[in-house]
Amino acid sequence: xxxxxxxxxxxxxxxxxxxxxxxxxxxxxxxxxxxxxxxxxxxxxxxxxxxxxxxxxxxxxxxxxxxxxxxxxxxxxxxxxxxxxxxxxxxxxxxxxxxxxxxxxxxxxxxxxxxxxxxxxxxxxxxxxxxxxxxxxxxxxxxxxxxxxxxxxxxxxxxxxxxxxxxxxxxxxxxxxxxxxxxxxxxxxxxxxxxxxxxxxxxxxxxxxxxxxx
Numbered sequence: 001x002x003x004x005x006x007x008x009x010x011x012x013x014x015x016x017x018x019x020x021x022x023x024x025x026x027x028x029x030x031x032x033x034x035x036x037x038x039x040x041x042x043x044x045x046x047x048x049x050x051x052x053x054x055x056x057x058x059x060x061x062x063x064x065x066x067x068x069x070x071x072x073x074x075x076x077x078x079x080x081x082x083x084x085x086x087x088x089x090x091x092x093x094x095x096x097x098x099x100x101x102x103x104x105x106x107x108x109x110x111x112x113x114x115x116x117x118x119x120x121x122x123x124x125x126x127x128x129x130x131x132x133x134x135x136x137x138x139x140x141x142x143x144x145x146x147x148x149x150x151x152x153x154x155x156x157x158x159x160x161x162x163x164x165x166x167x168x169x170x171x172x173x174x175x176x177x178x179x180x181x182x183x184x185x186x187x188x189x190x191x192x193x194x195x196x197x198x199x200x201x202x203x204x205x206x207x208x209x210x211x212x213x214x
Contacts, residue, residue, distance in 0.1 A: 060146055
């Protein structure tokens with residue numbers, strides 16, 4: 001394993017304002033492929049997933065913008081930012097007055113990046129490690145950005161989120177319409193044109209929506 005993920009992040013990223021949420025600054029990478037290779041070298045593994053923690057993905061930016069513009073969704077509430085990545089959505093919630101924000105991740109780099117980014121924005125997030133799909137938790141609001149890019153994971157996550165909504169929790173999904181988004185069960189509540197990294201997406205602007213269950 002990497003000796004110090006925190007030092008790795010600080011070495012290979014720099015603080016950047018979010019294009020679609022300029023109120024928030026994150027430690028981000030300038031070049032996707034170079035960082036990806038460096039991550040593989042550090043861990044001594046090949047074929048790792050993209051460094052989700054080092055970029056502001058379209059769905060997360062849309063969700064963050066929605067929360068910043070509609071703080072009443074999370075103000076005074078217990079929030080879960082699922083598959084948090086950089087912590088972007090969780091930071092938006094904390095800035096909007098959430099009582100407590102848990103940021104869940106399974107990636108060791110993301111778990112190091114989340115508190116670094118929270119500190120950069122003067123807020124506190126509570127990292128949650130491991131696979132929490134299937135848990136009920138004590139959250140009032142559950143947010144998930146960019147979780148529909150792989151078939152099996154998308155179905156598993158969406159079924160869980162649907163169950164949480166049935167329990168009375170507020171559930172919102174940020175997604176630019178990826179292949180495995182379960183549109184039949186969702187309806188869009190907001191739409192944005194989000195600037196993204198061309199190296200990771202198929203365009204420089206992604207039409208991205210915030211979705212809720214019908």
